[in-house]
Amino acid sequence: PACLACRYFPVNMGACGNQKQTDEEASRKEIEKLQKQLHDKDVIIKAQSKEIEELKSKQYLGHVSPIPSPNKAGTNLNQTPAKPAYSGPGGGVETKCKLTILHFNDVYNIEPMNEYQGGAARFMAVVNQFKKEDPLILFSGDAFNPSVLSTVTHGKQMPPVLNKIGVHVACYGNHDFDFGEETAKQLTSQTKFPWLLSNIVNKKTKLPLGDAKESIIITHKGLRVGIFAAADDWTDTMPMPPDEGMLYIDYVQKSKELVKKLKSDPSGAPDLIIALTHARLPSDRELCLKVEGIDLVLGGHDHLYHVEQFTKPKGNKVQPPVLVKSGSDFRDLSSVRLYNDRKQEEGIYKGGRYAFHIERCQVGKNVTEDPEMLDIVEEVSKDTEALFNTPLGTVEADLDARFKIVRSQECAVGNLLADVARRAYDVKGGVDLGYIVGGTIRSDSIYKKGEFSYKKILRMLPFQDNTVVITLTGQQFWDSLEHGLSSYPKLDGRFPHVSGCALVFDPSKGKGSRVVSCKLLDSDGYYTIPIDPKKRYTIATREFLFKGGDGYSELAKGEAVVDEENGHPLSFLLRNFF
Ligand SMILES: [Zn+2]
Numbered sequence: 106p107a108c109l110a111c112r113y114f115p116v117n118m119g120a121c122g123n124q125k126q127t128d129e130e131a132s133r134k135e136i137e138k139l140q141k142q143l144h145d146k147d148v149i150i151k152a153q154s155k156e157i158e159e160l161k162s163k164q165y166l167g168h169v170s171p172i173p174s175p176n177k178a179g180t181n182l183n184q185t186p187a188k189p190a191y192s193g194p195g196g197g198v199e200t201k202c203k204l205t206i207l208h209f210n211d212v213y214n215i216e217p218m219n220e221y222q223g224g225a226a227r228f229m230a231v232v233n234q235f236k237k238e239d240p241l242i243l244f245s246g247d248a249f250n251p252s253v254l255s256t257v258t259h260g261k262q263m264p265p266v267l268n269k270i271g272v273h274v275a276c277y278g279n280h281d282f283d284f285g286e287e288t289a290k291q292l293t294s295q296t297k298f299p300w301l302l303s304n305i306v307n308k309k310t311k312l313p314l315g316d317a318k319e320s321i322i323i324t325h326k327g328l329r330v331g332i333f334a335a336a337d338d339w340t341d342t343m344p345m346p347p348d349e350g351m352l353y354i355d356y357v358q359k360s361k362e363l364v365k366k367l368k369s370d371p372s373g374a375p376d377l378i379i380a381l382t383h384a385r386l387p388s389d390r391e392l393c394l395k396v397e398g399i400d401l402v403l404g405g406h407d408h409l410y411h412v413e414q415f416t417k418p419k420g421n422k423v424q425p426p427v428l429v430k431s432g433s434d435f436r437d438l439s440s441v442r443l444y445n446d447r448k449q450e451e452g453i454y455k456g457g458r459y460a461f462h463i464e465r466c467q468v469g470k471n472v473t474e475d476p477e478m479l480d481i482v483e484e485v486s487k488d489t490e491a492l493f494n495t496p497l498g499t500v501e502a503d504l505d506a507r508f509k510i511v512r513s514q515e516c517a518v519g520n521l522l523a524d525v526a527r528r529a530y531d532v533k534g535g536v537d538l539g540y541i542v543g544g545t546i547r548s549d550s551i552y553k554k555g556e557f558s559y560k561k562i563l564r565m566l567p568f569q570d571n572t573v574v575i576t577l578t579g580q581q582f583w584d585s586l587e588h589g590l591s592s593y594p595k596l597d598g599r600f601p602h603v604s605g606c607a608l609v610f611d612p613s614k615g616k617g618s619r620v621v622s623c624k625l626l627d628s629d630g631y632y633t634i635p636i637d638p639k640k641r642y643t644i645a646t647r648e649f650l651f652k653g654g655d656g657y658s659e660l661a662k663g664e665a666v667v668d669e670e671n672g673h674p675l676s677f678l679l680r681n682f683f
Pocket residue numbers: 211247278279280383405406407670
């Protein structure tokens with residue numbers, strides 16, 4: 106059966122996909138909790154009770170809901186939409202609206218996330234509802250990866266989907282380069298719209314990656330709209346960086362330059378200036394407050410739904426832009442309607458030279474799928490079974506992944522995976538340590554030497570949470586090892602597999618004092634350097650463990666160097682290893 110909820114549940118070939126933990130509103134958490142409960146037999150009976158049915162239908166109706174107006178401080182975080190005041194898109198909107206913009210970002214799974222939300226075909230149906238307004242459709246990056254499908258298609262499923270949606274302009278996200286710059290270029294060449302990126306450039310050519318334009322002016326509904334891109338620095342976490350290397354240019358500096366360039370366009374300054382960003386919320390806020398002349402910032406990278414109006418800083422000539430971030434994974438869409446001016450009321454935000462009416466459209470289960478998009482989704486997914494079985498390479502030895510092995514002793518497969526995690530990220534000159542646990546390695550079987558396919562990888566590593574790189578003190582790492590060894594000789598999922606160190610433990614000692622030594626690699630390749638309890642080390646591990654999974658409270662104390670949004674699933678890293 107398809108997984109309805111839990112992100113640490115074996116992948117069901119796209120049905121579950123790559124659900125990510127996001128800082129989303131409580132209502133979504135509530136639903137997820139419910140869905141999780143649905144796994145449980147006895148709760149299924151309860152699920153039929155009116156109460157739960159009511160809650161489900163309340164949350165994902167697919168309706169368009171207004172967002173409450175900003176509070177006094179001008180900051181309005183993660184608003185949960187109030188009860189719907191509009192019958193549908195266009196309803197109740199004043200006639201003076203000069204332009205409607207539709208915005209979305211970070212889309213990974215073209216199939217529905219679950220029975221309640223998402224899916225490109227439902228998303229399309231919501232977009233269709235705006236057709237009569239001839240909207241300008243803008244996308245803020247991350248489409249080609251990661252998803253189970255993209256791991257075998259390398260993102261090929263996305264151009265037809267994005268074309269069908271009718272995107273006018275997009276900016277690149279970090280994950281659009283997961284299969285290398287050449288693949289990104291090939292994929293974007295199949296799209297019918299331009300891709301922007303300004304401040305991440307090829308070190309040699311000094312040009313933006315992926316043949317991107319820095320900015321563009323397009324005319325839509327008689328308005329000249331200037332759009333430029335700005336991104337956070339994700340150069341450290343790209344799995345296949347360009348051979349010549351990359352340069353990151355500060356986004357505030359670059360954005361100032363691009364606003365100036367747009368304003369001094371030979372045909373005159375644009376009527377509206379939009380920043381399309383693939384950056385974290387604090388960076389987007391900095392952009393809003395430090396760069397004058399932008400009317401609207403449409404951001405991605407964070408997977409949260411967020412709208413914010415700012416108070417004009419002292420000395421600024423114009424109002425800072427409105428900031429909109431539109432959720433993720435075809436579950437949310439923002440409609441942003443532009444007015445010369447509107448009085449400050451519910452749903453109205455002042456940004457730059459305009460007032461915007463902003464609505465959050467949730468793509469829920471009551472939306473009827475668009476049949477044409479459904480055909481596209483079926484078409485692009487149909488040959489994937491064969492691809493899943495295509496050999497990626499060969500392994501030279503049997504990989505014994507039986508529970509009794511991986512949950513109690515050092516073994517080839519544990520070492521391999523810890524090595525793969527540690528070597529995947531080139532942060533700060535290399536990651537010191539790799540840390541995974543026996544419970545990561547599933548399927549309880551021996552993988553015979555010979556050809557290895559992605560299907561085998563997914564069977565071995567079904568969890569789709571990302572790997573992360575964190576820093577911990579030597580003492581915290583040591584304590585993590587103690588925790589991992591505490592239930593030995595009981596077969597336990599927390600049993601550690603490490604890379605970058607040699608670990609000796611004495612099971613005859615009591616819990617919490619079993620580690621005898623933990624020595625790190627010296628420059629000659631020998632394990633001679635005792636771990637320093639006070640020094641901070643970089644450790645590649647799984648998001649699941651970093652969140653304290655399997656009782657790893659020490660790993661949860663780490664500070665992220667590569668966080669879960671920038672990391673990749675272990676299955677993806679192993680696939681790249683071949
Ligand atoms: Zn991203």
